[in-house]
Amino acid sequence: MKRTKEPTYSQDAQKALENHVLQSSLKKLQNRFGKGVMEYWAAKDDDELRDRVKRRRMSTIENLDVVLSLLADNVQKAGGHVYFAKTGSDAVKYCLRVAQKNEVKTVVKGKSMLSAEIGVDKALEQQGVEVVETDLGEFIIQLAGDAPSHIIAPCIHLNRQQIGKLFQEKLGIDYTDDPPELTRAARGALRRKMIDADMGITGCNFACAETGKISLVSNEGNIRMATTMPRIHLALMGIERIAATMQEHQGMLQLLTRGAALQKLSTYVSFVGGPKSEGDPDGPEEFHLVLVDNGRSKILGDPEFREVLACLRCGACLNICPVYGRIGGHAYHSPYPGPIGAVVSPLLFGMNQHADLCKGESLCGACLDICPVKIDLPRMLLALRHKLAYGDAKWQARQHKPSEAFAFKLYRLIISNSMFYRLALRCARLLQKPFMGKSGMIGKMMGPGARWTNDRDLPPLAREPFNRRWKKKHSRNQKRNNEVNHG
Amino acid sequence: MDEKGVFLADIRTALGYTKEETRDMEQCPAVFADVDDSLILDRIQYRTHVEKQALLQILQDNGEQLRLEVHPVSSLDAAAETIVAIIKSTKPEFSTARQIIQHDHPDLIELGLWKRMAGEAVHVHTAYSNDSEVREKSVESFIGITVPRWAVAESATVVQITGPGRPRSTSLLPSVHIALIRLEHVLADLTEVYALLGDEPPKESFVFITGSSKTADIEAHMVHGAHGPRQTHLVVIDELMVQKTTPLKGSGIFASAEI
Numbered sequence A: 001m002k003r004t005k006e007p008t009y010s011q012d013a014q015k016a017l018e019n020h021v022l023q024s025s026l027k028k029l030q031n032r033f034g035k036g037v038m039e040y041w042a043a044k045d046d047d048e049l050r051d052r053v054k055r056r057r058m059s060t061i062e063n064l065d066v067v068l069s070l071l072a073d074n075v076q077k078a079g080g081h082v083y084f085a086k087t088g089s090d091a092v093k094y095c096l097r098v099a100q101k102n103e104v105k106t107v108v109k110g111k112s113m114l115s116a117e118i119g120v121d122k123a124l125e126q127q128g129v130e131v132v133e134t135d136l137g138e139f140i141i142q143l144a145g146d147a148p149s150h151i152i153a154p155c156i157h158l159n160r161q162q163i164g165k166l167f168q169e170k171l172g173i174d175y176t177d178d179p180p181e182l183t184r185a186a187r188g189a190l191r192r193k194m195i196d197a198d199m200g201i202t203g204c205n206f207a208c209a210e211t212g213k214i215s216l217v218s219n220e221g222n223i224r225m226a227t228t229m230p231r232i233h234l235a236l237m238g239i240e241r242i243a244a245t246m247q248e249h250q251g252m253l254q255l256l257t258r259g260a261a262l263q264k265l266s267t268y269v270s271f272v273g274g275p276k277s278e279g280d281p282d283g284p285e286e287f288h289l290v291l292v293d294n295g296r297s298k299i300l301g302d303p304e305f306r307e308v309l310a311c312l313r314c315g316a317c318l319n320i321c322p323v324y325g326r327i328g329g330h331a332y333h334s335p336y337p338g339p340i341g342a343v344v345s346p347l348l349f350g351m352n353q354h355a356d357l358c359k360g361e362s363l364c365g366a367c368l369d370i371c372p373v374k375i376d377l378p379r380m381l382l383a384l385r386h387k388l389a390y391g392d393a394k395w396q397a398r399q400h401k402p403s404e405a406f407a408f409k410l411y412r413l414i415i416s417n418s419m420f421y422r423l424a425l426r427c428a429r430l431l432q433k434p435f436m437g438k439s440g441m442i443g444k445m446m447g448p449g450a451r452w453t454n455d456r457d458l459p460p461l462a463r464e465p466f467n468r469r470w471k472k473k474h475s476r477n478q479k480r481n482n483e484v485n486h487g
Numbered sequence B: 001m002d003e004k005g006v007f008l009a010d011i012r013t014a015l016g017y018t019k020e021e022t023r024d025m026e027q028c029p030a031v032f033a034d035v036d037d038s039l040i041l042d043r044i045q046y047r048t049h050v051e052k053q054a055l056l057q058i059l060q061d062n063g064e065q066l067r068l069e070v071h072p073v074s075s076l077d078a079a080a081e082t083i084v085a086i087i088k089s090t091k092p093e094f095s096t097a098r099q100i101i102q103h104d105h106p107d108l109i110e111l112g113l114w115k116r117m118a119g120e121a122v123h124v125h126t127a128y129s130n131d132s133e134v135r136e137k138s139v140e141s142f143i144g145i146t147v148p149r150w151a152v153a154e155s156a157t158v159v160q161i162t163g164p165g166r167p168r169s170t171s172l173l174p175s176v177h178i179a180l181i182r183l184e185h186v187l188a189d190l191t192e193v194y195a196l197l198g199d200e201p202p203k204e205s206f207v208f209i210t211g212s213s214k215t216a217d218i219e220a221h222m223v224h225g226a227h228g229p230r231q232t233h234l235v236v237i238d239e240l241m242v243q244k245t246t247p248l249k250g251s252g253i254f255a256s257a258e259i
Ligand code: SF4
Pocket: A259, A310, A311, A312, A313, A314, A315, A316, A317, A318, A340, A367, A370, A371, A372, A373, A374, A375
């Protein structure tokens, strides 16, 4: 995913910290939804639902072969096509084939992270197909040639003035920064596109194996449009996004809409799973379900990480994470940002390519507390760090920073030998003198230490080590004690 | 092994089974076991009129914040009057012509809207399943009228099941969606919907609609009418209701007139 020229995690994080629009939107978002969801969980007297959904989710995932097979059979029975894509590029090739066969000129899309993961938009565009994002936030991002920065609020890094200018330039409307007017402009511009498009591409929130339907959740209605008006509907689905039964589906849906935006239910929850039947004036003539593995079965096969497949993609962990809350989504360089992204991006796209992510998170545990299905992301972040520190053959993880490992080895050697240790301390005490500022703190270090002091001052080593002070004080006390006892 | 076989074999290996060990539902009955919902179905069946009216009140309250305006009426005739008032106070958004599309449902036919709107230059279409122009008519219509299967009090949701004469676009393309339902089809919560759906899973597509289309993508500012209807009305017929003297909440209806 990451190209060499791209700015690093730290550079992008730095940029985000300087972006005032982003900072204030993130704060608002976290105050409203992060805190709101935490309060909601706290106010509910039993969190039996969360535990129950998690249990069912795990047992479905542990029988994924059976559940997926049933789903595929049911979709086919309803007249839909099912394609099993081992890799992202298999999935993309299939989409291209469907588009080509049906002479598709325009595709309208409903927001789908999986489509970004496999890069289907670019491939279609290279084939001369026009691809239009229809979710308002994604549409704005597409017009701006930008990348989304939040799972459910893709354009929180832009303010209304920026969007107003963008619309003036790209849609040719008079400048306005009024959100209702801007929305109306997009509504007008996208309506014709959605009615006339040849193909709709969507993701899939959750499929239900028992009924052979996939379900799609949206507030805007764009996904309903994309699954109703075009001749062809193609849904991309990660293999783990599935419920065995409708009862399981209900729990997942309720936790998803609560966790994502404190809603009892989103405006539209559509259940589709085949071509329209005879006599139906709308609905697609062809329905394709593309089941995408792309590294997921590998996660499934590792008990340490299997749990992450239970994720509902609600985005709640983004809304509480103190790291995401400062640096936003772009620094993660992945369609999956935030704490959930810090775990799945390395697993899907390579640990070394995304090594910074698990180190950037603070391990405060907030993501675990807020997660509707209590996914232990902090535990998995630590597991990732461990693999990066020592290397891991199964995940093709190289030791991330051999120099760091060497430094720690040296450190171990020094602290386990009292003579070395004292000597090292004495040297350090001498060496730190030139770096001490007026405040008596160390404000600047050299070499690899420089990054430690870029954003903070460090207290210097004490002139007298603790154990010596302790001994002195202790011996004085001892003496006094002796005197009292014997006096 | 075919493409599906290979794909599933990889998943099986990941789960610790051998590639050859194909499994089916019989090996994991617990995954497909549903909690018995006969009590829920009984509760729906034996609900009294007073209880249903209480649900209607909850539905009305919950709809308010979601731009779902609930209008309780006592007869089909009163329903027609309410709908006519909404039509009269609404301006078309995407075209100048005043066209309406309605589902092919006996209750809607009985309303006789085309007669009632005769003097108003409003054209009323019905989505007959043999009409090849329903799609175009829906695109042109500024109001869509449907009869949903159920309405849900707790979340202010209506459930539509696609079928002949009941296309999906009627509740999607027009700027205003009016749903007409009888009180006996008002349910308490989503659990009841899932229980009924599980009892008789629809073959066709279906949708839960909760309020009007909305977005908060620009600076988290809530705007109604993103891609779907910007205003939704639910007219509920309760034939045992004592006739109210003020059948309409005027303010709500006029709010829908501004685009
Ligand atoms: S990890 Fe939990 S909180 Fe984060 S997106 Fe997934 S389900 Fe939501």
